[in-house]
Amino acid sequence: MNAFIDFIMGPMVWIAFLIFILGLILKLVMIIKDVNARESYVYSYLTWKHSLRSIFAWLIPFFPQSTKQSPIFYSISYIFHLLLFIVPIFLMSHIVLVNEAFQVSWMALDDGVADILTLVVIFALVFFAIRRMMVPEVKYLTSFTDYILILIVALPFITGFLAYHQFFLYRWMVIAHVISGEMMLILIPFSRFSHMIVAPLTRAYIGSEFGNVRHAKDW
Numbered sequence: 001m002n003a004f005i006d007f008i009m010g011p012m013v014w015i016a017f018l019i020f021i022l023g024l025i026l027k028l029v030m031i032i033k034d035v036n037a038r039e040s041y042v043y044s045y046l047t048w049k050h051s052l053r054s055i056f057a058w059l060i061p062f063f064p065q066s067t068k069q070s071p072i073f074y075s076i077s078y079i080f081h082l083l084l085f086i087v088p089i090f091l092m093s094h095i096v097l098v099n100e101a102f103q104v105s106w107m108a109l110d111d112g113v114a115d116i117l118t119l120v121v122i123f124a125l126v127f128f129a130i131r132r133m134m135v136p137e138v139k140y141l142t143s144f145t146d147y148i149l150i151l152i153v154a155l156p157f158i159t160g161f162l163a164y165h166q167f168f169l170y171r172w173m174v175i176a177h178v179i180s181g182e183m184m185l186i187l188i189p190f191s192r193f194s195h196m197i198v199a200p201l202t203r204a205y206i207g208s209e210f211g212n213v214r215h216a217k218d219w
């Protein structure tokens, strides 16, 4: 049992990060191969200018029309995505671990602030789950897997929060936290969360088609 826990808390952390990064690269290569094989005409109008223009327009809060039509969902989604990256990267506990391994460090969030932001992320994920149950046109497209995926993103935040506060079973909570963090990272390239790569590519494609072919805006 101890050897298993040592593995989970040690080498598996690096393996998870490697699968996450290599998995995303593999995903990108597969998309490019697929486009080359089936829709290579896309290259006739794909441009950096129209791609970047669309990606940046969609990064500005409430700039695109459709985001104005669902202001609550988009506000929460925007804040959620920012915090999903900011909280784990700038968390003191995480920076300390990186520093022990690589002797590098960077500025950290105040622990109290990180704690509140963690609750904001958990709230956002509860909101996404409830929205999937309540909004008919979203419910129609929702399967059980969608709820599981939301839970998989929530778990590292819930267990991280519980471990930090040492409410109960501290050691087990840290182990559960690391396992859930590894699981989330590993699943990103192979689940719907590969939209991390797909979403900007979709913007590039639609942005170029609108900008370069139809001479219109896609936001």
Ligand code: HEM
Pocket: 013, 016, 084, 087, 088, 091, 093, 094, 097, 111, 114, 115, 118, 156, 157, 160, 161, 162, 163, 164, 165, 174, 177, 178, 180, 181, 182, 184, 185
């Ligand atoms: C996979 C490797 C990971 C390791 C080794 C790790 C390690 C840790 C440690 C040691 C703590 C502090 C617990 C304490 O205070 O005793 C912590 C807290 C936390 N971690 Fe991680 N973590 C990992 C992944 C993640 C991921 C992927 C996320 C989120 C995307 C995450 C989010 C958090 C949060 C939100 C907290 C607590 C913040 C708070 O309420 O103050 N961690 N982590």
Ligand code: HEM
Pocket: 074, 077, 078, 081, 084, 128, 129, 132, 146, 150, 153, 184, 188, 193, 195, 196, 197, 199, 200
């Ligand atoms: C930088 C990379 C990412 C981009 C550009 C992105 C973009 C998006 C977009 C466009 C949506 C649809 C809703 C909306 O328009 O706001 C969305 C929803 C969502 N994304 Fe991301 N995303 C990224 C990374 C991630 C990652 C890494 C995760 C999880 C690990 C994630 C989890 C989610 C969740 C949970 C939702 C809500 C889905 C639901 O309703 O169930 N995103 N994202």
